[in-house]
Amino acid sequence: MLFDLQPKTRREDLYDRENELSEFQNAVNLGENLILLLGIRRLGKSSLLNVALAESEMPYAKIDVRSLYFTHGSIPQEILARKILDSLLATVSGRKSLRLKLEKVLSSIRGLRISGLSVEFDRKPDLAEILEKISSWAENENLRAIIAFDEAQYLRLSGIRYDGLIAYAVDNLPGITFVLTGSEVGMLHDFLGLENPKKPLFGRYAREIVLQRFRREESVDFLARGFEEVGIEPGRQEIEEAVESLDGIVGWLTMYGYLRGVRELSHSEAMDELFNMAEKLIWEELSSLIQNSRRYGVILKAVAMGNVRWSTIKEYVEFKLGPVNDAKFSILLKNLLKYGYLEKRGNEYSIPDPVVKEVVKNLQLTLW
Missing domain, CATH: 1.10.10.10 (Winged helix-like DNA-binding domain superfamily/Winged helix DNA-binding domain)
Incomplete structure (x- = not known):
C-alpha cells in the first residue's frame, strides 16, 4: 500500500515516478554503464531503485553501502565482494540454467567457494577479477548484470579506491551497469569526480535521474489515494494542512498517512507523533x-x-x-x-x- 513505511518493491505501491522508471529502463536498454539516482533524503530513492531493478528483468545485486559502513566501520573488499555475489546469486535463484552458468564461471576463481546462496573466500578476493567474470557471464547470456550501490557516497570512506574500480569496469566490462544512489548528492559527485581531471572517472558519461519532491497537487492526490486504500475519509482541510507542513517529501507524507490512516490517530495526534519521531530520527542523523x-x-x-x-x-x-x-x-x-x-x-x-x-x-x- 502507499502508506507502507518500508521501501516499496512493486510498481503498484509506488506513487507516480513513471518518468524516472522509464528513464532507468531506457538507460539499461541502451547498455549504459553508469546510472545515478539522486535526490535529498526521504524522496523514495530506495523504493524507485527496488522497483526499477525488479522490472529490468536483468540479474542484479543491490548493496546498502551505508549499512555496511556503519556495521564494519569501513567497507572491506572481501565484504563488498561477498555482498555483490550473494545478492546476484539470489536474484537468479529462480532461473536454474542461468544460475548454474554463473556458478560455473565463478568457480574458476581461485579461493572462491559457493554454498547455497552464499559465497566464501579462502583467500583475499580480487574484486576486479570477480567483476570480469560477472561481465563475461552476462555478455554470453546476452544480458546485463546490474550492480546497485545504495547511498554510494559511503564508498569514499573505505580507504579503497572504489572509484578507480568502477572506472575500470565502465571502460572494460560492457556486461555490467552500475547504479549509484545518493542523498548526499555533493559527496557522491565528489567521490565519483566525473568533472575532476584528477579522478579516475573523469569524463565518463553517467545518466543522472534526479528525484524531485511532489508538487502540491501530487501530494494531495497521494494522501487521498492512500486514505482510500485504508478505507478512511479525512477532511480536505486535514490533507491540505499536512501537505502545507510536509511539502512534497514522500517519506514524511507516507509516515503521516500511516499514523493517520493505519494507526487511526486524529490529524493533530498524527502530526504531533510525526514530529516527535522525526526529531529523534533527525537528531540521530545530525x-x-x-x-x-x-x-x-x-x-x-x-x-x-x-x-x-x-x-x-x-x-x-x-x-x-x-x-x-x-x-x-x-x-x-x-x-x-x-x-x-x-x-x-x-x-x-x-x-x-x-x-x-x-x-x-x-x-x-x-x-x-
Whole structure:
C-alpha cells in the first residue's frame, strides 16, 4: 500500500515516478554503464531503485553501502565482494540454467567457494577479477548484470579506491551497469569526480535521474489515494494542512498517512507523533556531523530561524560560538550543501526539508 513505511518493491505501491522508471529502463536498454539516482533524503530513492531493478528483468545485486559502513566501520573488499555475489546469486535463484552458468564461471576463481546462496573466500578476493567474470557471464547470456550501490557516497570512506574500480569496469566490462544512489548528492559527485581531471572517472558519461519532491497537487492526490486504500475519509482541510507542513517529501507524507490512516490517530495526534519521531530520527542523523563541529548545528539553526545569507548566518554562528575565519566558515557551509542539509539559490541558503527545518528550529543549542 502507499502508506507502507518500508521501501516499496512493486510498481503498484509506488506513487507516480513513471518518468524516472522509464528513464532507468531506457538507460539499461541502451547498455549504459553508469546510472545515478539522486535526490535529498526521504524522496523514495530506495523504493524507485527496488522497483526499477525488479522490472529490468536483468540479474542484479543491490548493496546498502551505508549499512555496511556503519556495521564494519569501513567497507572491506572481501565484504563488498561477498555482498555483490550473494545478492546476484539470489536474484537468479529462480532461473536454474542461468544460475548454474554463473556458478560455473565463478568457480574458476581461485579461493572462491559457493554454498547455497552464499559465497566464501579462502583467500583475499580480487574484486576486479570477480567483476570480469560477472561481465563475461552476462555478455554470453546476452544480458546485463546490474550492480546497485545504495547511498554510494559511503564508498569514499573505505580507504579503497572504489572509484578507480568502477572506472575500470565502465571502460572494460560492457556486461555490467552500475547504479549509484545518493542523498548526499555533493559527496557522491565528489567521490565519483566525473568533472575532476584528477579522478579516475573523469569524463565518463553517467545518466543522472534526479528525484524531485511532489508538487502540491501530487501530494494531495497521494494522501487521498492512500486514505482510500485504508478505507478512511479525512477532511480536505486535514490533507491540505499536512501537505502545507510536509511539502512534497514522500517519506514524511507516507509516515503521516500511516499514523493517520493505519494507526487511526486524529490529524493533530498524527502530526504531533510525526514530529516527535522525526526529531529523534533527525537528531540521530545530525549527531555524528555535529560531533565533528558544533558549528554545523548552529549554522542549521541560523538558517532555520530565517538567516539566509552568508553574512547573517556567520554573524549568528559567531554570536553563539565565537569568531570563525571566513575560509573555515565557507568550508562548513559547502559541506552542508554537499551533505544535502542545505541548498543554495542565488545568494540565499535554505533547508530543503521542511520537517528538518522545523525540528532544527526547536532543538535547544544546549544539546550541542
